[in-house]
Structures are given as structure tokens and as C-alpha cells.
Amino acid sequence: MKISRQAIISVLLIFFAIFLGHTTETGFSIGDKMLLGFGISPWSNGQTGFHYPIIIYYVLFIIGCLEARRVMSSRQLIVLLIFLLTITPSVVSLVKPVYFRMQSGLATVEYDSRNSHFNIRSSLDNNKLEIIGAIPLTNYGNDPVEFGIKIPSDSFIAHEWFSGDLILTSVESLEDPGTFILYPGQRQTILSYTTIPLKNDNNGTGTMNGPDLILFSNNENRKVGHNL
Structure with a gap:
């Protein structure tokens, strides 16, 4: 050649x-x-x-x-x-x-939507919905990042379950919703457990695979997900 x-x-x-x-x-x-x-x-x-x-x-x-x-x-x-x-x-x-x-701030965090999964089910007393999620995130930045996570109400079938953005709660801190932290170089599958009142007596079950999410802090909001 x-x-x-x-x-x-x-x-x-x-x-x-x-x-x-x-x-x-x-x-x-x-x-x-x-x-x-x-x-x-x-x-x-x-x-x-x-x-x-x-x-x-x-x-x-x-x-x-x-x-x-x-x-x-x-x-x-x-x-x-x-x-x-x-x-x-x-x-x-x-x-x-x-x-x-x-990047800086929340933009240093990568969300692996392909391996993110949520189960939605009614509680045993049929008064609430339980949202149980696994959210893989990686912080590539040089600083710790503290943030909250929301599921937008327009994500996939989410509008069928709740009318507004849903703030997720960590299974490690059920009394302090919206507080997660990733340290520099840390990759973690964050587990969340959140309950909300039933909407329109919808007490069925469902799943959400890889929904778009909103990462937020006191001064920043960033939507993440597939194609974002």
C-alpha cells in the first residue's frame, strides 16, 4: 500500500x-x-x-x-x-x-440509563405507591457531588402514576429525601425507595426501564437520560 x-x-x-x-x-x-x-x-x-x-x-x-x-x-x-x-x-x-x-458540577456525573430500572407497586394496605429504583451513576469529576434525583412526570409511563416530578428518596436515608452524594471517581448503583399516595385509585404494578431523570442541587438542574 x-x-x-x-x-x-x-x-x-x-x-x-x-x-x-x-x-x-x-x-x-x-x-x-x-x-x-x-x-x-x-x-x-x-x-x-x-x-x-x-x-x-x-x-x-x-x-x-x-x-x-x-x-x-x-x-x-x-x-x-x-x-x-x-x-x-x-x-x-x-x-x-x-x-x-x-465539565463542572452535575455535568461531571454520567447516568447509565441502559441499566437503570424502577419497579412500581401498590403498598400492602393499597394506600400508597412504592417506587423502588436502581440508578447507576459515575462521578468523573475531581470533587464530591451532592445532589437530588427526580423522575419527571413526562418520563415514559410516569404520568400514569404521578402528576408532578417525583423526588426520590435514598434507601439509606428515608427521612432525608433528595440527598445523594458521589465522590470523585466513584461509580455507584444508587438504590431508592419512595412512596406516594395513589393517583386515581391506580393500584396496579409497573416498571420503568431507563427513564429520563433530573439531577438537581441548590443552584443547578440537569436532565439526564437516553439521547441527552
């Missing part, structure tokens, strides 16, 4: 395409974060519709492969693609903590 400017550019295009399009197991996408940094939603319709980083991925990937094909054999291109597809997830995993450390 001739090592030319064209070969280098094609490799960089393919790498950058995969880099932008890759999403980690926690839902982190550098392509999403870059667009959000420019004030552009990664999705054409709020959190749904066309995913712009994937469109950019395909465009750059195809251009890169076409350019690479001019200076590489099919076998060389396949080996290159396997190599880049193998190393790029590791590169994104290295970039992710750097990205979060560049």
Missing part, C-alpha cells in the same frame, strides 16, 4: 466516522456530545427521528472507504476496517472520562 496523503486522509475519515458513530454500553456518544456542544440536537425530533451522528457516520465512512479503495486493495481495506472497528471503542472509552472531567 502506498503511504500517501490520500491514504492518510482516508484512514482518518474512516476512523473519525466510527469515532463519531460509536455509542458505549452506558449510552455515551461523542458524536451526540459534539453536536450538543454546538447547541444542536443530535436528533431531528427532540429525542427521536433521524440521528444526525449516524448520518454523518455513514457519509464519512463511505467517502473514506471510496478514497481508501483508490490506494488499497480490497484485502488491505478489510484489514484496516477490522483494525479500526476494534480499537475505536477503546479510544472512545478513554475519551469519555476526559470529556466529563472538562
Whole structure:
């Protein structure tokens, strides 16, 4: 293979395409974060519709492969693609903590919505709803972060259960709702147990997987979740 400017550019295009399009197991996408940094939603319709980083991925990937094909054999291109597809997830995993450390306050906390789960059930006396949740969070910052957690009433089926934002309570401090703390570098699956009065005599059961959440402190509110 001739090592030319064209070969280098094609490799960089393919790498950058995969880099932008890759999403980690926690839902982190550098392509999403870059667009959000420019004030552009990664999705054409709020959190749904066309995913712009994937469109950019395909465009750059195809251009890169076409350019690479001019200076590489099919076998060389396949080996290159396997190599880049193998190393790029590791590169994104290295970039992710750097990205979060560049933020401040609640923005240093990553919410793993893909592994977040809530069970909703009526209490034994059928007077209340019990909301039991597991919320994986990681603090990539250099300072402890103290915050509260809310489930917005518009999250998935949440509006069927409660009309306003629900402030979650830690199972470790049932008398002090809305107080959680993560230390620098700490990854923790926070367990919450919250009860509310029944709404409209709805005493059934349900689940919420990966709902959007609101992290809040005295001077900051941050919505987190899939595609955010």
C-alpha cells in the first residue's frame, strides 16, 4: 500500500466516522456530545427521528472507504476496517472520562440509563405507591457531588402514576429525601425507595426501564437520560 496523503486522509475519515458513530454500553456518544456542544440536537425530533451522528457516520465512512479503495486493495481495506472497528471503542472509552472531567458540577456525573430500572407497586394496605429504583451513576469529576434525583412526570409511563416530578428518596436515608452524594471517581448503583399516595385509585404494578431523570442541587438542574 502506498503511504500517501490520500491514504492518510482516508484512514482518518474512516476512523473519525466510527469515532463519531460509536455509542458505549452506558449510552455515551461523542458524536451526540459534539453536536450538543454546538447547541444542536443530535436528533431531528427532540429525542427521536433521524440521528444526525449516524448520518454523518455513514457519509464519512463511505467517502473514506471510496478514497481508501483508490490506494488499497480490497484485502488491505478489510484489514484496516477490522483494525479500526476494534480499537475505536477503546479510544472512545478513554475519551469519555476526559470529556466529563472538562465539565463542572452535575455535568461531571454520567447516568447509565441502559441499566437503570424502577419497579412500581401498590403498598400492602393499597394506600400508597412504592417506587423502588436502581440508578447507576459515575462521578468523573475531581470533587464530591451532592445532589437530588427526580423522575419527571413526562418520563415514559410516569404520568400514569404521578402528576408532578417525583423526588426520590435514598434507601439509606428515608427521612432525608433528595440527598445523594458521589465522590470523585466513584461509580455507584444508587438504590431508592419512595412512596406516594395513589393517583386515581391506580393500584396496579409497573416498571420503568431507563427513564429520563433530573439531577438537581441548590443552584443547578440537569436532565439526564437516553439521547441527552
